[in-house]
Amino acid sequence: MVAIAVAVMRDLFAIVMLFGIYSLLTAGIFVSLDAVDVAFTEAAVGAGISTILILSTLALTSREEKKSTHSRFLPLLVVLVTGATLVYGTLDMPAFSDPQAPVHQHVAPRYLDQAQQETGVPNIVTAVLASYRSYDTMGEVTVIFTAGIAVMLLLSAFRHREDEAGNLNDLSHHPVLKYVARLMIPFILLFALYVQFHGDYGPGGGFQAGVIFAAGFILYGLVVGIDKTRSMFSDSVLRWLMASGLLLYIGVGVVTLLLGGEFLNYNVLAADQVKGQHWGIFLVELGVGITVTATMIAMFLAFSEVRRPE
Amino acid sequence: MSTFIDLYNYWIFIFLMMIGFYIVIAQGNLVKKIIGLNIFQTAVFLLYISMGKVKGGTAPIIVAGDASYSNPLPHVLILTAIVVGVATTALAMALIIRIRKAYGTIEEQDIHEQDASL
Amino acid sequence: MISSHLPVLQVILPLIAAPLCVLLRRSSLLWLLSFSASLGAMVIAWLLLQQAGSSGVISYILGGWAAPWGIEYRIDTLNAYVLLIVTAISSVVLLAAKKSIEQEVPQQHWPMFYASYLLCLTGLLGITATADAFNVFVFLEISSLSSYALISLGRDRRALTASYQYLVMGTIGATFILIGIGLLYMLTGTLNMNDLAQRLPAVAQTKTMLSAFAFLFVGISLKLALFPLHLWLPNAYTYAPSIVSAFLAGTATKVAVYVLLRFIFTVFGADYAFSVLPLAEILMLLGVAAILFASLSAIYQDNIKRLFAYSSVAQLGYITLGISFLSVSGLSATLLHLFNHALMKAALFMALACLLYRQGGVKFSHVKGLGRQMPWTFMAIVIGGLSLVGVPLTVGFISKWYLILAAIEQGHFVLVAIILFGSLLALVYVWRIVEQGFFSASDDHTDVKEAPLSLLLPTWLLVLANIWFGIDTSLTVGVAEHTAHWLLELPAPVMPGATP
Numbered sequence: 055m056v057a058i059a060v061a062v063m064r065d066l067f068a069i070v071m072l073f074g075i076y077s078l079l080t081a082g083i084f085v086s087l088d089a090v091d092v093a094f095t096e097a098a099v100g101a102g103i104s105t106i107l108i109l110s111t112l113a114l115t116s117r118e119e120k121k122s123t124h125s126r127f128l129p130l131l132v133v134l135v136t137g138a139t140l141v142y143g144t145l146d147m148p149a150f151s152d153p154q155a156p157v158h159q160h161v162a163p164r165y166l167d168q169a170q171q172e173t174g175v176p177n178i179v180t181a182v183l184a185s186y187r188s189y190d191t192m193g194e195v196t197v198i199f200t201a202g203i204a205v206m207l208l209l210s211a212f213r214h215r216e217d218e219a220g221n222l223n224d225l226s227h228h229p230v231l232k233y234v235a236r237l238m239i240p241f242i243l244l245f246a247l248y249v250q251f252h253g254d255y256g257p258g259g260g261f262q263a264g265v266i267f268a269a270g271f272i273l274y275g276l277v278v279g280i281d282k283t284r285s286m287f288s289d290s291v292l293r294w295l296m297a298s299g300l301l302l303y304i305g306v307g308v309v310t311l312l313l314g315g316e317f318l319n320y321n322v323l324a325a326d327q328v329k330g331q332h333w334g335i336f337l338v339e340l341g342v343g344i345t346v347t348a349t350m351i352a353m354f355l356a357f358s359e360v361r362r363p364e
Numbered sequence: 365m366s367t368f369i370d371l372y373n374y375w376i377f378i379f380l381m382m383i384g385f386y387i388v389i390a391q392g393n394l395v396k397k398i399i400g401l402n403i404f405q406t407a408v409f410l411l412y413i414s415m416g417k418v419k420g421g422t423a424p425i426i427v428a429g430d431a432s433y434s435n436p437l438p439h440v441l442i443l444t445a446i447v448v449g450v451a452t453t454a455l456a457m458a459l460i461i462r463i464r465k466a467y468g469t470i471e472e473q474d475i476h477e478q479d480a481s482l
Numbered sequence: 483m484i485s486s487h488l489p490v491l492q493v494i495l496p497l498i499a500a501p502l503c504v505l506l507r508r509s510s511l512l513w514l515l516s517f518s519a520s521l522g523a524m525v526i527a528w529l530l531l532q533q534a535g536s537s538g539v540i541s542y543i544l545g546g547w548a549a550p551w552g553i554e555y556r557i558d559t560l561n562a563y564v565l566l567i568v569t570a571i572s573s574v575v576l577l578a579a580k581k582s583i584e585q586e587v588p589q590q591h592w593p594m595f596y597a598s599y600l601l602c603l604t605g606l607l608g609i610t611a612t613a614d615a616f617n618v619f620v621f622l623e624i625s626s627l628s629s630y631a632l633i634s635l636g637r638d639r640r641a642l643t644a645s646y647q648y649l650v651m652g653t654i655g656a657t658f659i660l661i662g663i664g665l666l667y668m669l670t671g672t673l674n675m676n677d678l679a680q681r682l683p684a685v686a687q688t689k690t691m692l693s694a695f696a697f698l699f700v701g702i703s704l705k706l707a708l709f710p711l712h713l714w715l716p717n718a719y720t721y722a723p724s725i726v727s728a729f730l731a732g733t734a735t736k737v738a739v740y741v742l743l744r745f746i747f748t749v750f751g752a753d754y755a756f757s758v759l760p761l762a763e764i765l766m767l768l769g770v771a772a773i774l775f776a777s778l779s780a781i782y783q784d785n786i787k788r789l790f791a792y793s794s795v796a797q798l799g800y801i802t803l804g805i806s807f808l809s810v811s812g813l814s815a816t817l818l819h820l821f822n823h824a825l826m827k828a829a830l831f832m833a834l835a836c837l838l839y840r841q842g843g844v845k846f847s848h849v850k851g852l853g854r855q856m857p858w859t860f861m862a863i864v865i866g867g868l869s870l871v872g873v874p875l876t877v878g879f880i881s882k883w884y885l886i887l888a889a890i891e892q893g894h895f896v897l898v899a900i901i902l903f904g905s906l907l908a909l910v911y912v913w914r915i916v917e918q919g920f921f922s923a924s925d926d927h928t929d930v931k932e933a934p935l936s937l938l939l940p941t942w943l944l945v946l947a948n949i950w951f952g953i954d955t956s957l958t959v960g961v962a963e964h965t966a967h968w969l970l971e972l973p974a975p976v977m978p979g980a981t982p
Contacts, residue, residue, distance in 0.1 A: 066395055073399050080406050088434035089413045090423045092442050096409070099450045104402060111395060111457040115464040129390035137382040143665060143693025144374045153418045153432070160671030160681070161550045162435040170426050178424040178436040179443070187440055189544040189553045193608065193620035194444045196497065200601050200624055201451035203504060204631035207594045208458040255425070261447060297501035304498055317490040319546030353454050360461055388650060401653055408660055415668045438667075441616055445660065448623045452653055455627055459634060459646045466639035475643055 070108045077101040091179045091259070098265040103350060106272070110357040174328035175335060180259055184335040188318045191338070192303050194261075195345050199300050202349035209356040210289070235277040242270035250343050251336075260339035264346025271347075272354045280358050283351070292352040299345030306337045374414060381407035392472040394463065398456045405449045412438040412445075485529070489542040489555040492526040492565065493607045495519045500600040503593050513580045516596045520576050520603060524569035531562040531961070541613075549613075550674045556613035559965045560817075564610045564740045567821050571732035571828050572603050577940040579725045582835045586723045587635055595635065599729070602628035606737045613675045615663045615749075618741065619656060622705070625737075626652045629718075629730060636721040644717035651704055651714045658701030665694035666749075675749050682750065692758055698745055699759075706738035708802060709772035712795045719791035724835030727787060731794055732828035736820050739801055743816075746805070747969045756808060765806035770900055772799025777907035781914070786837075786844045789911055790830050793870060796904065797823045800885060803897070807888040813966035814959070815884035821958050822877035825951065826869045829944035833862040836933035836941060846918050853919035855930040858938050860919045862945045867912030869948045872905045876952040880959070 077100025084093035169181040183191050250263030275283035307318040315322035320334025384407055387400025416438035424436035460470055467475050499519035506512050533540055534557050542555040557565075579599075587595050605625025609618050630652070634645035667673055669690055670681040685691055700711075707715040715735075719727045746755045755761050776795035783789040797819065804816030834844050836859040841848040853860045869876035872883075882901065889897040932938070951958055 066393070069396065069399060073402065076403065077406070080410065083410065084413055087413045087417045088423045089416065089439045089442070090425075092409070092413060092439050092446070095443055095446050096406075099446055100402070100406065103450055104453050107454050107457045108395060108399065111460055114461050115395065115470045129386055132389060133382050133386045136385060137378055139693045139696050140378045140381070140661070141375065143690045144378070146688040146690045147374060147668065155415070155668070156671045156685075157415050157438075157668050158418060158435050158671065160677075161673070162437050162671065164551055165436055166424065166426075166433050176426040178426060178433070179439045182436050182440045183443060185545060186547050186552050187545075187616075190440075190444055190614075190617055190620050193617065193624060194447045196500075196601065196604070196624050197448050197451045197620070197627060199501065200598070200627045200631070201455050203594045203597055204455045204627060204634075205458040207591055207598070207631055208455075208462050208634060210590070261443065293504050297504045300501045301498070304494065307494070308498075311487055311490075316542065316546045317487065317494065317544055321546055356458070357461075385654075388654065394646065397650060401650065401657075404654075405657055408657055408664065411661065412664050415664070437673075438664075444616075444620060448620070451627060452623070452649065455630055456646065456649055459630070459642055459649065462634070463639075463642045463646060466642055479640060479643070 066112055067109075070105060070112065073108070074101045074105040077104070091177075091262075094262050095265075098262055098269075102269060103265060107353065107357060110354075114357075114360055172327070173331040173335065175331070176255055180335070180339075183259065184338055185320060185331055188334075188338060191342065192307070192318070195300050195303055195342050198349050199296055199345055202296050202345075202352050205353050205356050206289070206293075209360055232277045235273050239270050239274055242266060242273065246270060250339065260342025261346055264343045265350060267343070267347040268350030268354070271351050275354065275358070280355065284355055284359070287348075287351055287355065289352075292348050292355075295348035296345050296352065299341045299343070299348065301341075302344065303338050303341035306334060306341070310334070374411065377407050377410040377414065380410065394460045394470045394472065395457075398453060398460070401456075402449065402453060405445070409442045409445060412442050485533075487542070488526050488530055488533075489540060489557050489611055490544065492523050492530065492569075493604055493611055495522045495526070496600040496607070497604040500597045500604065503597040503600060506593060509589070509592050512592055512596050513576075516579075516600055517573065517576045519600060520569060520573045523603070523607065524566070524573050527562065527565040527569045530557050531559065531566055533557075534559045534562045535961070535964070550672045550677045553612065553614040553617050554674060554676075555611045556676065557611060559961055559968065560743065561610045561740065563817070563961050563965060564737065564820070565607060567736055567824050568603070568606050568610065568733045571824050572729060574940050574943055575725060575729045575732070575828060575832065577943070578728075578832055578835060578937045581934055581936045582725045582839060583723070585839055586637060586725075591635065595632070598628040598631045599726075601625075602632060602729070603733075606733055609737055610740055615666065615673045615675060615678065617673075619660055619663060622656055622659070622741075625734070626656065629726075629734060632726040632730075633718050633722040635723050635726070637723075638721045640717065641721035644714075644721045648714040648718045651711075655701045655704030655711075658697045658704070660701075662694045662696075662698030662701060665690055665697065669694070675744070678749050679751065682754070686754055695750055695755065695758065699742075699761075702738060702742045702745065705735075706742060706802075707735055707795055707798060709768050709775065709795060709799060712772070712776070712798075715795055716788055716791040719794065719831075720785060720788040724787075724831065724838050727791075728828050728831035728835060731790075731831050732824040735794065735798055736824055739798070739816070739820060743805070743969070752808060752970065762806045762808060765802045766897075769799040769801075769803030769806060770897070772796055772802070773900060773904040774907075777904055777911070780911045781907060783911075784846050786846070786849070786915060787831070787834055789915075790827065790834070793908065793911065794823075794827055796908075797827070797870075800881070800901070800904070803901075804885055804888065807892060808970070809888055809891060810963065810966045810970060811884050811891060812888035813969060814962040815881055815888055817962035817965055818877075818884055818958055819881035821962075822869075822881045822948075822951065825877055825944055825947050826866050829862060829941060829948055830866040830870070832937070832941040832944060833859050833866060836862075836937045839933055839937060840930055846914075849915070849918050850922045851919070852930060853916075856932050858942070859933050860916075862938075862941050863915060863919070864912075865945050865948060867908075867915065869952070871908045871912060874952075875949060877948050877958075879952060880955055 081093040081097040165178050165182055169178050170176055173181045173185050175181040246263045246267035310319050310322050311317055313322040320331045321327045323330035323333045381404055384400045384404030388397050391397055416435035418432055418434045424433040464470050467478055496519045499515050503512055540557040544553045602625050605621045608621030612618055630645045630649045634642055669685045670678055672678055704711045773796050776792045780789045780792035801816050801819050804812045837844050869878040872878040886898050886901055
């Protein structure tokens with residue numbers, strides 16, 4: 055229902071807020087469908103990062119949407135055809151949550167039955183993510199890295215000069231906020247570390263940890279001032295961190311190659327398979343965490359430092 | 365009627381997807397298009413996660429004892445897809461800021477008019 | 483030991499180089515690093531093609547987990563061939579990149595530029611090498627995001643809107659592909675393409691599989707710029723920096739064609755794909771429409787880059803037309819044109835890079851009477867253009883020849899006429915450039931010099947390749963025919979009358 059409101063409304067600011075709510079609701083649905091890791095990520099990303107990014111953009115552009123004079127007919131037709139194709143497709147689908155559905159038969163049981171012995175990780179999502187389909191995850195880090203450098207490419211030329219007053223995302227004149235936030239930041243960072251290293255047992259892992267870690271610094275930036283955060287993370291530091299996380303991930307793969315295994319085959323990292331897997335997963339998750347943290351901070355800084363339009 | 369009960373989750377997803385897709389192709393505001401794109405993608409995430417659900421299952425974190433778990437693979441795929449989604453959104457927002465700087469507007473129509481008048 | 487790891491090294495090499503580029507400060511090193519990574523990948527692609535040709539399919543399991551549980555790379559002659567095309571074009575284009583970039587992209591952006599370029603290459607190679615359906619999506623997004631960034635670097639502000647438009651359409655395409663993959667996974671419980679091919683026949687009657695196929699087809703067509711989903715392409719190619727246009731024109735759509743072939747022939751099976759939907763008719767119709775409409779649009783452009791971009795859409799029409807015949811000569815034509823069109827368009831866009839370097843623009847008004855000042859550049863355009871038309875002794879002739887052969891085999895004489903008419907249209911738009919360059923009153927361009935050697939050499943390397951592979955066809959025709967047979971004789975029996 056929220057989605058409909060988004061479609062109808064014209065005040066972009068309200069739309070973004072609704073979109074954040076929509077993301078949180080989706081996260082709730084994910085939990086009810088047993089996808090805790092996904093819910094965690096959706097909440098952090100959809101309701102957190104995406105919303106912040108879109109809001110920063112709105113602040114730099116304009117809030118009100120103009121009335122569209124587009125013809126509504128063709129889009130509607132395309133959408134209806136697409137929807138119809140999908141509904142048609144669902145007619146033969148296995149019933150929802152049926153344990154006998156083919157999805158649950160072929161590949162998945164092996165993960166559920168053996169992943170714990172093979173990798174020593176009880177959170178199967180982490181095991182699949184960081185070991186069985188580790189190569190996909192490397193691709194995912196690469197995507198984040200790509201987006202990071204793309205944003206820097208696009209916005210770095212438009213950074214405002216130091217002496218220009220009035221930051222876009224600056225709350226540093228609110229003393230109460232400042233105090234509360236200062237109290238919270240250490241806990242956020244601590245929580246991020248917990249999420250990073252506890253991903254083996256509970257929901258979490260490098261990506262979620264990276265987002266939370268970055269959120270901690272973003273909050274710091276909001277209350278203490280963007281310039282302070284910038285002085286901690288200069289462009290070259292961020293670039294260095296972004297690249298090193300990705301390189302760490304690839305590096306693990308290269309080491310496994312040199313030790314005679316396939317790319318990202320962690321078994322060769324130690325004499326014992328489970329120990330090897332443990333090290334492999336630990337290191338690549340660390341790589342993910344570093345790149346994601348650095349990229350998120352870099353994006354936030356890039357967005358906040360753009361000169362405001364007159 | 366049993367078809368409906370069995371498939372309603374998928375139909376919700378299709379409905380959301382259609383709304384998102386409609387926003388993308390029918391709206392002229394660049395920011396709103398991207399929000400539509402996000403709704404569109406989230407709907408697809410729901411499709412994946414729905415298919416991973418097992419009746420009576422729990423989150424796929426192995427605990428002692430015999431339990432049934434939901435399928436972890438769709439979760440992994442969607443984690444990746446969410447990340448890809450936010451990466452795309454970030455890039456799109458950066459582009460929009462640059463477009464606004466170059467054209468002074470974020471409405472598709474105004475941009476076309478400006479380009480046409482060159 | 484190394485030889486067994488070639489499939490993954492191929493992708494990893496540019497991937498490692500990309501973050502290193504971001505860290506490097508010296509611009510000469512940047513170029514050297516990028517070029518050697520690309521060249522290294524090209525050598526590996528060549529070795530892989532040899533291996534796949536002699537010993538059949540090469541399988542490589544990533545992470546040491548066997549196929550349906552882990553991700554697998556499978557190299558056969560089809561994707562080894564595409565890998566070679568992509569890496570070869572990328573390497574030659576990079577040869578010229580240094581000079582061209584110096585002029586078109588501000589220095590502060592160089593590290594990021596090379597990194598994005600390498601990431602785009604990584605993505606394209608990853609899509610091609612993998613045998614895992616979801617992995618295709620991940621690497622597709624790597625290549626897409628980096629190409630949005632590369633396009634947005636163009637100097638004209640319209641580069642930004644072109645990039646945005648491409649981003650929206652590309653993401654819709656990718657999401658459609660994601661839906662298709664999800665539905666397939668739902669039906670079979672697997673993501674591995676080989677595994678899918680074995681399990682799909684059991685569920686071939688379901689409506690779900692049909693809609694999965696429809697979504698994948700539309701999604702890939704968006705990426706492929708199949709008419710009428712090509713709207714993003716002309717803008718993207720026109721406003722991107724010259725080097726990026728040359729690279730993307732030679733590689734990105736080719737990889738999309740490959741993905742289409744892969745899904746149609748090895749995942750769904752030609753039998754299924756061509757019987758549930760009137761795929762042959764759809765591809766034929768859209769192919770013909772692309773040839774006619776895009777060629778006509780090309781004639782009316784006054785920006786040469788845009789002209790060639792429309793011509794690309796038309797050429798993609800020939801490529802899909804070849805698929806629609808579902809015969810060895812048709813598929814050979816498609817595969818040959820993948821290679822040949824990559825050579826022509828890379829050569830032409832590189833020649834435009836030369837023009838842009840000297841003139842700062844590539845509208846007709848910029849090139850009036852320049853033929854005498856920049857003879858080598860213009861000769862490159864002429865030969866590339868003739869190749870586009872399909873004149874004998876150029877590569878264009880070879881692919882047109884096979885395409886016409888395929889049409890005659892099946893008695894489609896109208897199509898023969900359309901293909902010839904398409905060539906005529908190509909002749910018209912190429913002639914317009916020649917006319918402007920050689921027979922138009924020269925404005926005061928007398929001080930304009932020929933493009934620098936570092937741009938001309940790679941351009942001419944490609945131009946000579948156009949002639950070389952037009953005369954010595956043993957490599958291209960050999961691989962294409964071999965692969966076409968192999969594609970059609972996969973598990974499913976060949977459609978009646980398809981094989982000679």
